[in-house]
Amino acid sequence: MSARVQSAPFDLTAELAGFGTGAGAVVTFTGLVRDDTGTMAAMEIEHYPGMTERALSDFGQAAAGRFGLIDWRIVHRFGRIAVGQPIMMVATAARHRRAAFEGADYLMDWLKSRAPFWKREIGLDGRTAWVEAVLRDEDALRRW
Amino acid sequence: MTIEVLYFAALRERVGHPRETISSDALTPRDLVAELAARSEGHRAAFADLAALRCAVDQQLVDLDAPLGAAREVAFFPPMTGG
Numbered sequence: 001m002s003a004r005v006q007s008a009p010f011d012l013t014a015e016l017a018g019f020g021t022g023a024g025a026v027v028t029f030t031g032l033v034r035d036d037t038g039t040m041a042a043m044e045i046e047h048y049p050g051m052t053e054r055a056l057s058d059f060g061q062a063a064a065g066r067f068g069l070i071d072w073r074i075v076h077r078f079g080r081i082a083v084g085q086p087i088m089m090v091a092t093a094a095r096h097r098r099a100a101f102e103g104a105d106y107l108m109d110w111l112k113s114r115a116p117f118w119k120r121e122i123g124l125d126g127r128t129a130w131v132e133a134v135l136r137d138e139d140a141l142r143r144w
Numbered sequence: 145m146t147i148e149v150l151y152f153a154a155l156r157e158r159v160g161h162p163r164e165t166i167s168s169d170a171l172t173p174r175d176l177v178a179e180l181a182a183r184s185e186g187h188r189a190a191f192a193d194l195a196a197l198r199c200a201v202d203q204q205l206v207d208l209d210a211p212l213g214a215a216r217e218v219a220f221f222p223p224m225t226g227g
């Protein structure tokens with residue numbers, strides 16, 4: 001049960017070592033830097049040190065209570081991350097798969113619109129553009 | 145009351161710096177925004193669209209009309225784009 005914010009890459013295999021002991025189901029989600037236009041070099045992620053860790057930890061505890069998770073882990077990177085590289089991961093462990101899937105889905109929805117991260121695309125030409133929040137991410141929260 | 149005001153992402157760029165210490169008697173973030181917007185052209189631009197403004201008081205996400213109370217740190221930023 002932990003949340004971390006770091007600039008360094010993470011190793012999914014290492015993150016899952018000893019994770020969710022006693023669980024019947026583990027779900028992991030990994031978010032990658034996606035380039036829809038073929039003109040992107042990297043994503044730069046800014047965050048609010050202090051608040052970010054607190055928010056992620058709050059989301060994890062809320063998900064654990066709501067879905068009866070045995071274990072959960074959130075790792076989110078900041079700084080410059082190249083196209084194709086992992087940005088973040090969520091892992092949930094529960095007795096049964098539905099709780100593990102729903103816990104991961106819930107965490108992702110909260111993380112996208114309520115954790116203090118801001119993404120900026122860096123183009124191959126060096127130009128930058130902030131990623132705009134999308135309404136469907138906000139709407140997704142109403143499911144829970 | 146002395147408040148540490150923080151800006152992130154596009155707001156930080158418009159204001160021109162990441163933080164400033166101000167003295168204010170604002171009762172809510174919305175009151176504080178009105179005071180801050182008058183500080184410079186950059187501040188005015190940063191606070192032009194209140195619908196796209198998010199706020200955290202002492203690192204908790206709050207509504208613009210929430211009471212500031214004895215807040216020490218107030219952050220303003222655009223809608224978040226994590227994940």
